[in-house]
Amino acid sequence: MTAIRYEHIKTCKQTGARLGKVHTPHGSFDTPCIYAGWNAGNRKNDEPEELKEMGANIILSNTYHLWLRPGEEIVKEAGGLHPFMNWDGAILTDSGGYQVFSLSDLRKIEEEGVHFRNHLNGEKLFLSPEKAIYIQNALGSDIMMALDECPPFPAEHDYMKKSVERTSRWAERCLNAHRQTDTQGLFGIIQGGGEYEDLRRLSAQDLTSMDFPGYAIGGLSVGESKDIMNRVLEFTTPLLPANKPRYLMGVGSPDSLIDGAIRGIDMFDCVLPTRIARNGTCMTSEGRLVVRNAKFARDFSPIDPNCDCHTCKNYSRAYIRHLVKANETFGFRLTTYHNLYFLLNLMKQVREAIMQDRLGDFKEVFFEQYGFNKPNAKNF
Amino acid sequence: MTAIRYEHIKTCKQTGARLGKVHTPHGSFDTPCIYAGWNAGNRKNDEPEELKEMGANIILSNTYHLWLRPGEEIVKEAGGLHPFMNWDGAILTDSGGYQVFSLSDLRKIEEEGVHFRNHLNGEKLFLSPEKAIYIQNALGSDIMMALDECPPFPAEHDYMKKSVERTSRWAERCLNAHRQTDTQGLFGIIQGGGEYEDLRRLSAQDLTSMDFPGYAIGGLSVGESKDIMNRVLEFTTPLLPANKPRYLMGVGSPDSLIDGAIRGIDMFDCVLPTRIARNGTCMTSEGRLVVRNAKFARDFSPIDPNCDCHTCKNYSRAYIRHLVKANETFGFRLTTYHNLYFLLNLMKQVREAIMQDRLGDFKEVFFEQYGFNKPNAKNF
Ligand SMILES: [Zn+2]
Ligand SMILES: [Zn+2]
Numbered sequence: 001m002t003a004i005r006y007e008h009i010k011t012c013k014q015t016g017a018r019l020g021k022v023h024t025p026h027g028s029f030d031t032p033c034i035y036a037g038w039n040a041g042n043r044k045n046d047e048p049e050e051l052k053e054m055g056a057n058i059i060l061s062n063t064y065h066l067w068l069r070p071g072e073e074i075v076k077e078a079g080g081l082h083p084f085m086n087w088d089g090a091i092l093t094d095s096g097g098y099q100v101f102s103l104s105d106l107r108k109i110e111e112e113g114v115h116f117r118n119h120l121n122g123e124k125l126f127l128s129p130e131k132a133i134y135i136q137n138a139l140g141s142d143i144m145m146a147l148d149e150c151p152p153f154p155a156e157h158d159y160m161k162k163s164v165e166r167t168s169r170w171a172e173r174c175l176n177a178h179r180q181t182d183t184q185g186l187f188g189i190i191q192g193g194g195e196y197e198d199l200r201r202l203s204a205q206d207l208t209s210m211d212f213p214g215y216a217i218g219g220l221s222v223g224e225s226k227d228i229m230n231r232v233l234e235f236t237t238p239l240l241p242a243n244k245p246r247y248l249m250g251v252g253s254p255d256s257l258i259d260g261a262i263r264g265i266d267m268f269d270c271v272l273p274t275r276i277a278r279n280g281t282c283m284t285s286e287g288r289l290v291v292r293n294a295k296f297a298r299d300f301s302p303i304d305p306n307c308d309c310h311t312c313k314n315y316s317r318a319y320i321r322h323l324v325k326a327n328e329t330f331g332f333r334l335t336t337y338h339n340l341y342f343l344l345n346l347m348k349q350v351r352e353a354i355m356q357d358r359l360g361d362f363k364e365v366f367f368e369q370y371g372f373n374k375p376n377a378k379n380f
Numbered sequence: 381m382t383a384i385r386y387e388h389i390k391t392c393k394q395t396g397a398r399l400g401k402v403h404t405p406h407g408s409f410d411t412p413c414i415y416a417g418w419n420a421g422n423r424k425n426d427e428p429e430e431l432k433e434m435g436a437n438i439i440l441s442n443t444y445h446l447w448l449r450p451g452e453e454i455v456k457e458a459g460g461l462h463p464f465m466n467w468d469g470a471i472l473t474d475s476g477g478y479q480v481f482s483l484s485d486l487r488k489i490e491e492e493g494v495h496f497r498n499h500l501n502g503e504k505l506f507l508s509p510e511k512a513i514y515i516q517n518a519l520g521s522d523i524m525m526a527l528d529e530c531p532p533f534p535a536e537h538d539y540m541k542k543s544v545e546r547t548s549r550w551a552e553r554c555l556n557a558h559r560q561t562d563t564q565g566l567f568g569i570i571q572g573g574g575e576y577e578d579l580r581r582l583s584a585q586d587l588t589s590m591d592f593p594g595y596a597i598g599g600l601s602v603g604e605s606k607d608i609m610n611r612v613l614e615f616t617t618p619l620l621p622a623n624k625p626r627y628l629m630g631v632g633s634p635d636s637l638i639d640g641a642i643r644g645i646d647m648f649d650c651v652l653p654t655r656i657a658r659n660g661t662c663m664t665s666e667g668r669l670v671v672r673n674a675k676f677a678r679d680f681s682p683i684d685p686n687c688d689c690h691t692c693k694n695y696s697r698a699y700i701r702h703l704v705k706a707n708e709t710f711g712f713r714l715t716t717y718h719n720l721y722f723l724l725n726l727m728k729q730v731r732e733a734i735m736q737d738r739l740g741d742f743k744e745v746f747f748e749q750y751g752f753n754k755p756n757a758k759n760f
Contacts, residue, residue, distance in 0.1 A: 070698070070701075070705075074677060074698060077680075084699055085699065086695055315466055316464075318450070318464075319464055329712075
């Protein structure tokens with residue numbers, strides 16, 4: 001009995017995008033979907049009720065942060081992440097590797113794992129595939145991620161090949177270390193960068209031969225162009241089994257969500273909506289809106305007149321601008337809420353479009369309205 | 381027609397505390413009550429819905445902050461503070477004087493008003509009684525406060541007398557400047573410090589002769605002992621008309637709320653519950669709880685087992701401690717919510733006790749359980 005099961009509902013005749021459902025020990029979620037990252041097993045500023053009312057059924061939590069603080073043993077003692085955080089939907093945890101590579105100092109990668117100093121107090125720590133699984137087993141997430149290495153872009157073919165091979169060996173060690181396959185599903189991560197189709201193929205072959213209940217595509221959105229990302233997805237997703245969910249890691253701009261779905265991706269996570277919200281930047285149906293701008297000082301219309309989220313129904317650009325300028329937490333709460341809602345709502349529209357075999361048409365209209373077709377289009 | 385009307389319901393036979401209702405253009409609230417301060421016309425982190433669900437019908441907003449940012453003209457253009465902030469209950473604004481005295485630099489008090497440099501950019505500004513009223517008229521609050529001077533404790537009798545006399549002249553100028561008496565009620569502020577009964581009497585006599593729709597007692601909780609505060613209240617409230625509401629400014633510790641009610645106070649405001657919450661300190665039925673403390677790391681019980689607030693129903697001390705230690709906004713949101721709820725709920729119990737002529741008994745049990753009777757009792 002596997003903890004995670006993918007149910008395929010329909011393929012979009014216009015684009016090939018997949019409509020499905022992922023079943024987990026803590027409920028199901030419809031795909032394609034995006035989930036919010038809850039840093040440190042916290043959420044920046046959103047209540048479970050709020051996420052539920054937006055339609056979210058899965059969230060992402062960071063293994064690295066929880067490992068360091070409060071420590072996986074305390075979470076385990078609480079009965080796992082679900083009761084600890086008061087979230088009864090599905091939880092996906094990453095392996096901790098990404099934060100080790102991006103936040104910690106003095107890391108050293110060896111075959112056995114990664115030596116590093118933690119970013120809080122400089123303490124020497126060691127993360128191995130076995131340790132990443134041990135922590136995630138203690139956290140009790142529904143979907144766990146294997147420890148991988150995500151090399152920078154661009155990287156030499158030689159280095160990338162060695163890295164892909166090590167990621168495969170680490171994936172195997174993760175599988176062997178996993179103790180709770182009935183209640184937690186472990187995903188393998190395909191690496192191989194943006195440049196080397198042969199290495200993506202090698203990685204996909206290695207990983208799929210290990211028969212994970214789901215697969216992630218990592219190593220994208222690390223600085224390469226959108227064209228490269230789309231090309232990698234085009235040749236990678238066909239290498240993955242159709243009966244397993246596919247997760248594109250760290251990609252969350254509206255255009256990439258649609259482009260990813262069209263290329264067969266089912267799951268996306270991203271910190272983008274919350275990160276830019278903390279800067280007062282909002283995604284709207286008519287493109288990016290920087291609410292700090294002086295021109296909104298007397299604009300009493302909502303962030304997005306086409307949005308029916310709590311923020312847009314109750315607060316004006318002028319008021320939110322005032323809060324953001326005054327550095328008031330509540331302002332960031334309002335912008336974060338809107339951005340999350342916007343992306344969750346976008347994915348709902350994507351699913352509807354797949355159901356009706358018109359995701360290509362939807363993309364065209366959405367891109368035009370958002371401004372992605374303009375020559376100087378911004379990323380988000 | 382006056383904007384603010386006090387309806388007296390009952391006097392507690394055991395203590396003399398007043399049970400009443402204050403009617404405003406934006407609904408009524410039961411007294412004795414406490415209201416949360418929403419800094420800068422923002423709320424630190426609470427939604428109107430959340431305050432309503434706690435039973436709050438009035439909030440406090442700061443004239444000084446709104447004057448500086450976004451400016452009273454923008455608030456006026458939005459239709460006033462109520463639509464701007466999305467709060468349809470009653471709003472009380474202070475005069476701005478307190479922040480001028482506590483936040484700004486290089487202030488100089490003259491008969492005409494106060495010269496100061498604002499704390500944001502050092503700009504030279506001038507706050508007069510007329511200006512304080514002009515701004516509050518633009519903000520459109522239900523209850524406005526007259527501009528007063530609040531001298532430090534202790535102060536010389538001579539200085540205090542001059543200050544009290546000036547506060548009376550300023551109160552008169554405020555009354556004369558007030559343009560919207562049908563929709564906004566202006567309260568006068570009794571000053572006179574903690575030491576000089578004659579000056580409190582002088583101030584009360586001056587102010588009551590001007591017939592404000594409500595009276596505040598200022599200049600307390602500025603460093604004097606609880607005994608002095610209680611003594612001042614004992615001889616001051618009898619000087620105030622029984623048919624007008626009485627507001628004790630800046631006092632919000634649980635013991636002082638009960639002691640104030642017993643001495644005839646109807647309204648309290650305080651930043652204490654939110655200020656200490658941001659430090660991870662909670663008020664509970666069994667006294668102060670510092671949730672940061674290491675002993676709560678594995679304590680999966682709620683902040684206050686006797687509290688049925690949203691925080692206590694859903695989150696453990698261990699989880700909140702984790703959030704607070706990780707400096708996560710959401711943690712402060714949870715502690716703030718609990719503290720506000722705790723005080724609003726305390727006032728509800730106080731009102732019930734008055735209704736049943738047993739506020740003295742209630743005080744005894746509450747003080748004992750909270751720990752106020754201990755020799756080393758903390759202030760909150
Ligand atoms: Zn919205
Ligand atoms: Zn509580």
